[in-house]
Amino acid sequence: MQIYMKPTRKERTELVRRMQAARGRLGLSYAALGERAGVDASQVSRICRGEYATFSDSVVRICTVLGERLRSGDAEPLPALPAARRTDAAWAKLERSVRSAWDETPAGAERLAKVIAAVGGDRPPLALGTFQSDPIFLWRRQHFPPICRTTSGEGRQGGKLGVRKDLAESLLAKIMDWSDDEKAAERAYLESFASYKYDEYQQFSPGRRFIESLALWLGQFDPGANRRAAYDFVRRRLLFISNNEMNHLVELTFPTVVRPILISDTAQALGVHPCRVKAIVRETEYRKRLRQTLVLGLSDGARTDWFRRANPQEMSNEQVFHAYDVSDAKTGGMVEDLGKHLGKILGRDATAEEARFRYVVLLDDFTGSGTSFIREDGKGGWTGKIAKIVANLMTAGNLGDAIADEGVKIIIVLYVAADQAIDHIEELLPSLAFGKGTIAFHVIHKLGTSTPLDDERDKAILSLVGDERYFDDDADDEHSKVGKASKQFGFAGCRLPLVLAHNTPNNSVYLLWAEEDQRVLGLFPRVSRHRKLQ
Structure with a gap:
């Protein structure tokens, strides 16, 4: 979450008056102003009416085009927008889409660059400097540094969370013994799906996200073929409903x-x-x-x-x-x-x-x-x-x-x-x-007949699921008797590779959902309705 300085009601009213006066003086319609600033015309209209809560990127861009400071008492003028940004409508449209998805951290920029590179096939990825050299971005980072909120609610300046994610990615690459090319290819995939779906899993412990959980989960298996089998299962068979x-x-x-x-x-x-x-x-x-x-x-x-x-x-x-x-x-x-x-x-x-x-x-x-x-x-x-x-x-x-x-x-x-x-x-x-x-x-x-793990098609991961080293007998309780089978292959032997965003069903294989108080690590730890009293 990003939090930026909020103007007072008086400051907002004063800025709206100055923006409207400057727009009239320059003879700019909302559409023309939006094209120059790289902001949608409907958003320009709302901002010029005072319908904004913070000095957002769009507010800064509009003020820059109009030649107005955010506050009348500001001594430092806003940086000028590059001319190419004002005239290239296609780039402005793309830039708005990217900015709406970006959390304005270097790691977030790199993740989006990887996603765009993956969509673009063999074309080179966007450079991180494409974002960080933006004068508006640099000005805002200098004057209104963002506060990153951790899952525990503590605020931190800068990108410490991104550093933690980078460490998890490095650990994952080391565990999997990837070459540089393999690391680049797999990182793009993992970061895309982590941000798109997997990070929203609600039962991760505070501060943990998917890539960190994946690295720890893979680390419990024997190096080589077993880890590759486990990773291939996540890559090709995992079904996550957001x-x-x-x-x-x-x-x-x-x-x-x-x-x-x-x-x-x-x-x-x-x-x-x-x-x-x-x-x-x-x-x-x-x-x-x-x-x-x-x-x-x-x-x-x-x-x-x-x-x-x-x-x-x-x-x-x-x-x-x-x-x-x-x-x-x-x-x-x-x-x-x-x-x-x-x-x-x-x-x-x-x-x-x-x-x-x-x-x-x-x-x-x-x-x-x-x-x-x-x-x-x-x-x-x-x-x-x-x-x-x-x-x-x-x-x-x-x-x-x-x-x-x-x-x-x-x-x-x-x-x-x-x-x-x-x-x-x-x-x-x-x-x-x-x-x-x-x-x-x-x-x-x-879900269909092809969803459950199959003895032939999924032989490699089923060999790990059936390995007693990766099953805690405490998972089988009196409720397992209803399913007439051990939960090792999922309740009632369902063999599902399924995760729901709010919790992993116990019908999925045990390796996916092993609870945090058990000796086996689960990729998406489950919180059971039937908790044992300690």
Whole structure:
């Protein structure tokens, strides 16, 4: 994070007055000023209206073109912009894109240069001096030195974090025994993916990032073939789902699963063809069914907050809840709000039967085996998340009284699921009785049959996974019995190479997620829901 000096309200007002006067004096439109300064015209307009919080690079560039100091009392003038920067529109566009992605550290500049070089094929990478020789950059670094915030919240001047990353990269090159050419090629790849995805992993210990974690992780293996096998696994088989990617799957849930079901049911009730979507969604019947939809999260990974914000015109806050274990008071409030809103939709008071939910949408982020959702309890019955909520919906009181007595649809939506889990759930779900209606199961993104590690294709990494030196017996606890296999190859033997940005699932191979209190180092250490008491 970069923090620069903020102007006072008086200083900002004074600067806006001087900028507007200078722009009028020079006869420059926002577009012309933006072209000369290398700043987008819309941003120029906002800055000239005083809509900025700090003396940012864009503010400095605009003032430079206008010949104005940031503060009227400043003795030192701003450096002149190179003429080429003012006239080369293509370079200005590229420069704006680079600056928006740069953290203004030398290491950050080098990382971006490597990324651009990788995109450009064999063309030489951008020189670090391309950025550091910029007079605007030098002026800002002299007057407003950035403060780098560490993950622990401590502020440091300059690029000490970059130095630490450089040390981790040097350690990695030494561990892998790379030549200079290999180091250059692999560094570009690793830095690109570290900044794009891997560094956002939420369970890294304070101060640690991906490249450092990778160096330590590789160091535990025997030099030579074993380390190369482990690195090749990361390079070619690791599957990392970022927060943005998971949020995108959340955003797809309503338009691709829930809405089509509501449209189909409404069309059937009205006796019209379901392809008449625009006409159907305007109907009172559709709006009624939409409001009679209750959305519940099956875990904290359900991201119900993001689901609600992604569909503000469709879903009310009162019909989305983050958990399926709902208190009596909360349930009563949701039913009361449902009746009030239906009254507005129908133009009359809703009946007691109408003021009950007819659709229950259950959301969760991931399953690898499916056993946590539904499985036999060994006593002739069922257990798991789905079984528990179905039993709750069939029981008088609480959610059981909040839903209709018949014609209810339970819609289970998982954002990501392995084929093993899909097969398991689809096999057992028809045997789970729901006397008030039906149960449907949907997956937004299926990992596919090629995702799990294969005995032939992934022989090298599987030999390390199966090596007892790289497995801590403490990882196998009473919960492993549910999966009927050791967690060495992942819970329930899933063999996944998967990492989620917020936590690594235990369905992935143990070498990926070994917890920090165990003797084996995990590349993306997992924080378990079932913590042992010390």
